[in-house]
Amino acid sequence: MNKPGIYGVMAEFDSPTALVNATRAVYSHGYKKVDAYTPFPIEELSDILHLHENKLPLIVTLAGIAGGISGYLLQYYITVIYFPLNIGGRPLHSWPSYMIVTFELTILFGCLATFLGMLALCGLPMPYHPVFNVPRFETASRDRFFLCIEATDPLFDRLTTYGFLQTLQAQEVSEVAH
Amino acid sequence: MADEPQVIEMAETDIIASVYTLGGVTDQIAGVVQTKHTPIFWIGCFFAGFTLLMMFFASATMLMVKGVGIWGIRMPVMWGFAITNFVWWIGIGHAGTLISAILLLLNQSWRNSINRFAEAMTLCAVACAGQFPLLHMGRPWLFYWMIPYPNSMGVEPNFRSPLVWDVFAVTTYLIVSLLFWYTGMIPDLGTMRDRAKNTIAKYVYGILAMGWRGSARHWSIYETACLLLAGMSTPLVLSVHTIVSFDFTIAIVPGWHSTFFPPYFVAGAIYSGFAMVLVLAIPIRAAYGLKGLITDRHLENCAKIMLATGLIVAYAYVMETFMAWYSGNAFEQQAFWNRMTGPYATSYWFLVFCNIGSLQLLWFKKFRTTPILLFISSIVVLVGMWLERFMIIVGSLAQDFVPSSWGLFHATRWDWATLLGSIGLFIVLFFLFVRALPMISIFEVRTLLPQARVREDTRA
Incomplete structure (x- = not known):
């Protein structure tokens, strides 16, 4: 096995179609530690790489429920226990009035969890990542499409993987330094 | 069923001009920012806004030195311009969230080229709206008293009051709009980072792109994440103006105490918001040569939404008058009679002209596709919607139940200075x-291009 200190091997493509076809070939060849880098989301890649499931909806649901409960309890504690006020003889526990703040805090907690959860699941912010060492990688946020087979993949071999990517109509194949 | 995808594809390619490439859209949009050349249009607008902003600072300073008495608020009209401006600004913000959230959920891909600046407009408008309740408190530095926190005074907010609900609604709205706007911008910040030549710009965009x-x-x-944020922003945006309308409907003042205020306010908010979208989009796309991205079709779609929401507002005007008569409530009837014939009758009929009269021109395609006419009619609508809020707030407070407690509102120059100044704040923030x-x-926008589509037939 030839596994020196590189992050992986990266191929560059000039169209989303070429990238999707190459990804499909790479994945069916048995590589699993594969990632594609594109300037916009491509639905087909999620199909090939089986990315449709993620934990974000669960995180957001739990955070939303926590927000709603804490909003309700905050009001209950203040209006019933800590600072009871008699407003026109209404009951201290006047739940219809509590609904609004409960709702707003549900949304607030849910949205904060969406944002923070997205960052956590993506591993962002990340000040350094090896893929940026690839020359021309800055075009991945413009009009080029990249496919990287990572060195941690059990099938990875510096020379054969390099050669395999070259057979996939790539514009250019390069090694990704750490 | 078979030709359905074809129809969608045709509609999508129409959205932006067909000459664009993936690199081309990137260069054109990022080029507006990443250039040493600042157009005269930008400098002119920014300095006009900056002048007005200075007026805002001057009047806010004056307010803190002398107190809220420099405004025309006197018993019984204690809400005056401040709350009118608050409701007006927060309503304007609603169109941004509508475009970014509701149209995303409805899969309206034409929104892709207008959602970003519409969301920025939301943030700027909410920032302006927030100034007024703060200044109206008279002691803005004590704003945190509205938030429940353990304090040595031993008092807490009353959660049965719509004014407390407002604090929660508007704060949530500001935070969620900011998150949605920033989340939507992260990939583009990556693009800006990768394109930046200047080291400082590279670092700043790099840090923001995370x-x-x-x-x-x-x-x-x-x-x-974007779908979840959209899904939560949709009920949020409808709730915010609903809760703003609760400030009025929960009170028993004639002209306020009615159940249809929430939908009426939300429709009015979206109506004025789309007017503001057009007021910003039309000059900006001309000045920056973005007519291929923000096309006449976008303007026409916005005009159609204005027409739809404007008609809901027109229906609400008719219905509230009808209900006042039909209720048999003498105070309610008197309040509406005062609106139409009393001291504020000019404002009332002018707002009917602005909001309902001028709206009828939008039925004509010729009018909807002529940007200059749309621009003028949007300004007319913005004025009309401001007058509507003025009418509701000042008209109802000035003449409530007992004629002996009636009193008119007279705006002072500081009222006007604060209103115009807040427009300056909006312009400065938006142009920055x-x-x-x-x-x-x-x-x-890249996803709208034909090159972005994956063709299934060409296998490697």
Whole structure:
């Protein structure tokens, strides 16, 4: 096995179609530690790489429920226990009035969890990542499409993987330094 | 069923001009920001806004030195311009969230080239709206008393009051709009970072982009996050103006105490918001040569939404008058009679002209596709919607139940200075955004291009 200190091997493509076809070939060849880098989301890649499931909806649901409960309890504690006020003889526990703040805090907690959860699941912010060492990688946020087979993949071999990517109509194949 | 995808594809290619490439849209949108050349249009607008902003600072300073008495608020009209401006500004913000959230959920891809600056408009408008309740308190530095926190005074807010609900609604709205706007911008900040030549710009965009690299794994999580934010923003945006309308409907003042205020306010908010979208989009797309991205079709669609929401507002005007008569409530009837014939009758009929009369021109396609006419009619609508809020607030407070307690409101020059000054704050914030950040969502526009489509038949 030839596994020196590189992050992986990266191929560059000039169209989303070429990238999707190459990804499909790479994945069916048995590589699993594969990632594609594109300037916009491509639905087909999620199909090939089986990315449709993620934990974000669960995180957001739990955070939303926590927000709603804490909003309700905050009001209950203040209006019933800590600072009871008699407003026109209404009951201290006047739940219809509590609904609004409960709702707003549900949304607030849910949205904060969406944002923070997205960052956590993506591993962002990340000040350094090896893929940026690839020359021309800055075009991945413009009009080029990249496919990287990572060195941690059990099938990875510096020379054969390099050669395999070259057979996939790539514009250019390069090694990704750490 | 078979030709359905074809129809959608045709509609999508129509959205932006067909000459664009993936690199071309990137260069054009990022080029507005990443250039040494600042157009005269920007400088002119910014300095006009800046002058008005100075007026805002002057009047806010004056207010803190002398107190809220410099405004025309006297018993019984204690809400005056401040709350009118608050409701007006917060309503304007609603169109941004509508475009970014509701149209995303409805899969309206034409929104892709206007959502970013519409969301920025929301943030600027909410920032302006927030100034008024703060200044109206008279002691803005004590604003945190509205928030429940353990304090040595031993008092807490009354959660049965709509004014406390407002604090929660508007704060949530501001935070969620900011998150949604920033989340939507992360991939584009990555593009800006990769394009930047200047080291400082590279660092600043790099920090803001947080290391975004366009990974397929990230895109999949990112798209889930955008849908979730849209799904939560949709009920939020409808709730915010609903809660603003509760400030009025929960009170028993004639002209306020009615159940249809929430939908009426939300429709009015979206109506004025789309007017503001057009007021901003029309000159900006002309000045920056973005007519290929913000096309006449976008303007026409906005005009159609204005027409729809404007008609809801027109219906509400008719219904509230009808209900006042039909209720048999003498105070309610008197309040509406005062509106139409009393001291504020000029404002009332002028707002009917602005909001309902001028709206009827939008039925004509010729009018909807002529930007200059749309621009003028949008300004007329903005004025009309401001007058509507003025009418509701001042008209009802000035003449409530007992004629002996009636009193008229007279705006002072400080009232006007604060209102115009807040427009300056809005312009300055918005034009700083235009100069520093990509005002059109680059990655979402890329997905509209034919080159972005994966062709299934060509296998490697």
